Amino acid sequence: MSRRPRRSLAMLTLALGAVAAGLVRGEVFQEPDAFVAEVFGSKPAPKVLWLTEDLQAQAAAILGHPPAQLRQRYWSDARKSVWILEEIGKEEFITAGFVVVDGRIDHVRVLVYRESRGQEVRFPSFLKQFKEAKLAPGDRLDREIDGIAGATLSVAAMERMARLSLFFDRTGRK
């Protein structure tokens, strides 16, 4: 390869790297702290759910891959719990907050979006599909979530996180 093509490839790679670096922090729509405080009025002390081997296996079945960590923090009161979860859409993590009330999703919000495309999953018109969703047998949602053209992987990631939040809520209340 001559110097010129290599330089142009390097420039392209550097440009992609710079874009990727800019997206690592992602677009923050709401800080997770603020989301928790909004749900409870103030930010309560976090609780933790330790993922035993059994829970790891069940979480892995929902996610399609082993959970990234062994301890999941959450916030809860008598009826509701809040879960801030992260899952990769295509290449980067999506951070979303899930509020579960009496075993059903009350509302969902995308807090940080780092992917370059697929941001439509943060729109209320998409997120409202999760309202009142609960776990059906097999730890699936009790409804079909309509996809978004061009955001298939982000939609799938949101669905996996919704299932996981309901599963964690159920487990945390046992």
Next chain:
Amino acid sequence: MSPRLLLLRLLRRWHARIGFAAMLFFLILAVTGLALNHGQGLGLDGRFVHAEWLARWYGIKSEPPREVFRSGHHVLTAANGRWLLDGKIPGEKLPRPVGLIELGDIFVVASDAALYVYRENGELIEKLGPGALPGSPVRAIGSSARTIVLRTPSGIFASADALSWRPAPQRSVRWSVPSELSVSEQRAYEEALAPGISVEQLLLDLHSGRFAGRYGPLVVDLLALLLAILSLTGAWLFLVPRMHRGRH
């Protein structure tokens, strides 16, 4: 010999020549295309090829590791967005660490925006983002009386469980500080920490020809043209004799 037969013979000869000459390239296009089509299922975007020659080919400058953090039982060095933690690579696209401490059966790595709490065996217990930290960016991490201590622009904070934080005095904190790597250590770690190219990116560049630089896509364009010629000559060679036989 009739002109039609001559044309058929010519087409057949060149159909075979073009097909044979371009066979290797077509195979590359077919294999990379197939793999890319199933890239999600194969997890290609999460796999990386780490090789210094490949990084050089892509024009990516490889940064050698320069410093190392050591705690009682653990060693961490980093470069090119990768960590080498106790001889293992725990993931990709990781931030530059600012320190490493050990507390009983856990150890904690700090970057400026997150804490990574590990079990002694290297399993990640939890990654704490900015929302779970008492301040950000984290300037330094240390330990004091079985607590994790963080120095942030908002002050110094301590926690025994990385869940709740309280302001802490600065005295008696053992801050994690890096030590310089020797040249032989640098060489030993450099290869393991070579920058990576995702397999998906690599296949895309092979498929599109961009891997070969500016003229690569033109070669692929030429291959596309050859493929079009092959399909047309193939159709001609298939149909014309049959049409001719049909007339007799």
